[in-house]
Amino acid sequence: MSDGADDRVDRESVVSSGPTRIRVLHVDDEPSLGETAALWLEKTSEHLSVVTETSAPEALDRLAEEPIDCIVSDYDMPGMNGLEFLEAVRESDPDLPFILFTGKGSEEIASEAISAGVTDYLQKEVGTDQYTVLANRIERAVGEQRTADALEESERVLSTLMSNLPGMVYRCRNEPDWPMEFVSDGSLDISGYSKEALTAGAITYAEDVIHPDDRQEVWDAVQAAIEEGVPYKLEYRIETKQGDIRWVWEQGRAVDTADDGTAVLEGVVTDITEQKEREGQLRQAKQRYRRVVEQDLFGIYIIRNGVIEYINPKAASIFGYTPEELTDGMTAFDIVAEADHDRLRENIRRREQGDVGQLQYELTGVRKDGSRFDFEVHSGVIEYEGEPALLGALVDITDRKERERELEQYETMIETVGDGVYVADEDLEFVTVNDAMTDLTGYDRDRLVGSSATLVLSDADVEHALAVRDELRTTDRDVGSLDINLQTADGESRPCEVRFRILTDDDGTYRGTAGVVRDITERRQYERELERQNERLDEFASVVSHDLRGPLTVARERTELLHETGEDLHYRKARSAFDRMDDLIEDVLELARQGRVVEETEPVAIESVAREVWSTIRTGESTLSVSTDASVVADRNRLYSLFENLLRNAVEHGSTSPDSQARQDAVEHGATGSENSESSGDGVTVTVGLTTGSRPSTPDGAKADPAGFYVADDGPGIPPDERDRVFEASYSTTEEGTGFGLDIVETIADAHGWSVSVSESDGGGARFTVSGVDIVAPDETDG
Template identity: 45%
Template sequence: MDDPGGTIRVLLVDDDPDLATMTATFLEREDDRFDTETAIGAAAALDRLDDGIDCVVADYEMPDMTGIELLEAVREEHPDLPFVLYTGKGSEEIASDAISAGVTDYLQKERGTGQYAVLANRIENAVEAYRSEKLLNRRTRRLERLISNLPGMVYRCRNAPDWPMETVEGEVAAMTGYAADALESGDVQWGEDVIHPADREETWARVQDSLDERGRFELSYRIRTRDGETRWMWERGRGVYDDGELTHLEGFITDVTERERRESRLQETSARLEALFEQSPDMINLHDADGTISEPNARLCEKTGYDREELIGTKVWEIDCSIDSASAAEIWDRMEPGDSRRLESEYERADGSTFPVEVHIRRIDAADETLFAVISRDISERRERERELERVQREYEELINGMNDTVWVISREGEFVAVNDAAVEQIGYDREELLGMRPHDIDAGIDPEEITALIEGMPEDDVQVFETVHETKSGEEIPVEISSTLISYQGETAILSVGRDITERKERERRLERFASIVSHDLRNPLNVAQGRLELAAEDCDSEQLEHVADAHERMNALIDSLLGLAQQGEVATETEPVALETAAERAWSSVATDEATLRTAVTGAVVADPSRLAQLFENLFRNAVEHAGPGVTVTVGDLDDGFYVADDGVGIREAERDSVFETGYTTGDGTGFGLAIVEQVADAHGWSVSVAESENGGARFEFTGVETA
């Protein structure tokens, strides 16, 4: 439907039927215009899109395809249909991918029912904008077709010195910086505010003279844009007459700044070339096909010690002692008009001494003769630098071969020109095989053009760090962290890249990602359903028990938020401070349903820890003991030399299973399987080590070592 105030048909897509139904119920409560339908899974949603749906609201993580994959499928057939990604699993990467795929809006699932009002408002805004845009597009499409191909602006103005505009269309803002309505309203006058002050009188006079002669005009003049930039305009127009009296002008104006600049540059080039020839720091001469010098510049005279008159008429091999007439003629004969050659040679001065030069020869045939332009440069200092660079290179190669990290030197052309022993050992190719290979030969994620762009764009002394994957000769993939900077290698700018194997770190990151996925998706959705059901139940009955249920929901939400925060922070405990172990344990015990269980504390002093993370650790261990050892279990928290332990007198953990209990998803009962995984995450975040053993009474004993005391 195109009626902005009509019924809004919403298709809710989720893999959780209860959550989808709950969301539909609350959306229709928020706005009676909503006609909400649910689809369980992306495949079912795609079958419903041709039924007049106004907006799709989809979860991200679903079994058959993700919300972004569903978005891409919808965009193929319905490129403008409003699509809201409504997900419990949020991250910058997912948001970026959603925006790239063309999502209309992105909303992360929150706790409580207040989120549905926000979602309803987002849907309403998206649909109304979509419908309004369709109406506007129909009204403006014809006009856009008429002016879309104009490389400038058309106008109608009164024939007065200020040239007040009545109508302007086209690329007005792009050319002048002023909006069209500013000109049409008179806030900006073309003749007074836009035309360059130095051109106003002449422009007016030329237009009036042309109108008097033939009723039409054509001219170029300068303007000043709103930003103060001077640009050139070309204008063609005609007069509009009323009862024989000239009243208005109509015409077309286009930007010819680049054309004017090209013409100006051509005029300047000739003068610059003449000055460059004489003032150049390089030696320059012109000679004919016989090798006779006709035009030497001042630098050539200075470097060789000859006067200008002495060099004119001299043969080139009289100052270039590395060639003779035959070898020079052979070079020139092979050159076509416009060809150039580069070579290194040696010039002889008037006093008989010599110096090395780099010579560039170019054939520039004139109308009646063949000429050669020779530009030469003294490379004595460069030769000395090259010898020094060779020495430095030998020392450099000795240095990098002693490093444990891989070292790569990449040339401007994008080839490996040096690698160290660690790189050879890690990748598996011989050094001779690696030299000449390119980064994308061992790293499929690198675009060959990126190397040149990196060299051209990286500031000196800047270090760029990124992560990638190297593939060995045997096909093994190794994640690495690369640190790159610019260096001078053998006299050329190159990239020095140092790679560090981050396999262990990536494995830790993957564990954190799996953990966050469980918390955000598998816990948040059922909890949202429970909160919604509780609110509906409260409308039907009044019981103090419901208040306790709501408190439990809030506690669960707080735990989920904390756990997600831990997963996102990786290995860092955010805010550490001295925490008394006995107090922390007793507070955690009071937060857990312990029934007839007993807590014994045999700890003294304090540890440096994040209080909320430490509370999570104790709560999970206490809950684990009560659930697996029975309601009458006794749990003891005691001191170790460099940490503490938590032990119970229950059935214990079999030795064969002790290495598995910390794995995400591991459980021997009806639990979620991530309680002890959270314990390990908290320990890792503080830099502690955790292990499981048998307690004195045959139960489980969890030991935490490497703990900093306060």
């Protein structure tokens, strides 16, 4: 049986072997199906004329009454099925093309059909494309049968011609005796010896037929021609069985090589005395072959030295010329695009140098009106009027090339789409996928195609997809969409959006879906982040509305009292309320800024940042100790802000001296000073270092353990029942504090993907630990 690729044949070259119309008998017990098939077949091909019958017996009656070129039959029919019908047809016409066109397909039926002598077997499908395939199969089957009939007739003519030639055709081994493997009947007329006598070896052509005086000269001439790779043409004398001396003309050449390396010769020997009779017979044979060649089977040409010596009407019509125009001095280069001249010139050169193999190649032709088209060439070498020439057949493949280009463009578009593209049948099995789909799932194309969608979907997603599909099939909507979690080959669950269409054939029968699958991982992350930039906004709004209400009320009341009394105390209290509102607003803005996800990071030395921050805040009698020279991979500005809030918190809440409130007031308002030298008193000692078990990465490139750093003090610490609340916005243990400092610390940590916690330090104070940090060895930092 042929496959789909074989159906792409040039229609003109197939159906042109006989009448322009092909009469088709279509047999199907469903009248509507038969009529529909007839209409589509005649619409698909102008060469087809279709008549229909609804049963095999009726079809046999019609077959007996009128000529039919091809039968197309269903298999499953009452009374007499398709195979029984085929057997009945074969009894009367063994060669009539018979195509089994059935909706009931199986290997068993196909095997039985082949055994019964079916020409072709095609299973019914949904859609009108099947009629294009069926039309091609019909035209090809009829064309091949007509070609076979023509070849049989040609062989009969050739056999008759060989029998009538006044000469002897032979095949022999190139040995001194020239032992004959085949001799035609003409040997009796030429030599008086029968072909059986010559092939049996009792009589040798060299010793018993060739005249003794000419034997060496004939041998030498044949050997020289074989060595040069050219045909030999000889005239010499022979002695007949009756003792007569005759002159003969022989032409032959080496055509093969035996297993032992001996050349095999084929040739013809004719009696020169009957030359005129022989020439008449050759002219007759030439005319017969010309009639065969000039039928519209194929485009045929003969080219010698680049000049068109002969071209049949079929080939001439392809180029838009008459045969007379093309053979009036035109060359092959006149009808081939200039871009293909080098290829054409190379092929002609190869032929002229004795390359006798078959060549098949494509060229761009130029018609008489200047338009261009694609054609395919099959060529070989012949001897034409005593010189080597190219004999070839050509086929117009413009339509085929255009279809190939369109398919290539379609495939290119599908493959360049960044999203996964698929086609699935009604059973949810993948029929087609693009490269992006394989990248998305992690499965290669061979694994996906033919597999069920359940390979990449959970049971819940399959149920959801079927529900959306079924809903779409009952509505007028063109496109359905759903979100799924694609299950990849490596076990990942990847969020994706699927947009798909329902596929149907012409009668509306559901045939599957075609869709686009888009990875929405980043979109989901963005949505989660947006939901979190929203939660923060709600939190900010709540904090601002709550915390600003108190100082705003104080400011309003003190302003009214100041207006009434003019006392300076009310001015100071109002000013303090305004300052607190300013601090609240600044901290809220800082919190909003620090909440953005960190995108660019670099190694930043912990000690450098900690000491730089320490130098900018009012530290009083407190001291700083940094026990590491490692670096942390972070956004430098945000890391600075994190240390600024942690160190201020340690100084403000860790000191127990009477003036700590004054220092706290200064810190809350961003005051700076130089009291940052290491000293003693009732200030606190603040320690910065790596968490226990942290291992910095080494210069050889080994990655660091996800570790962290800490900021600890030896102050009063934070009670255990308060530790869960210290990171809440607006939480503060003093009236003057805004309560945003530690909330900012946690926000900065979250933006880096870190976590922050609070515990008791070794000195009994507070210890804030930042975890999940990439620690870098000193050699890798920028200092």
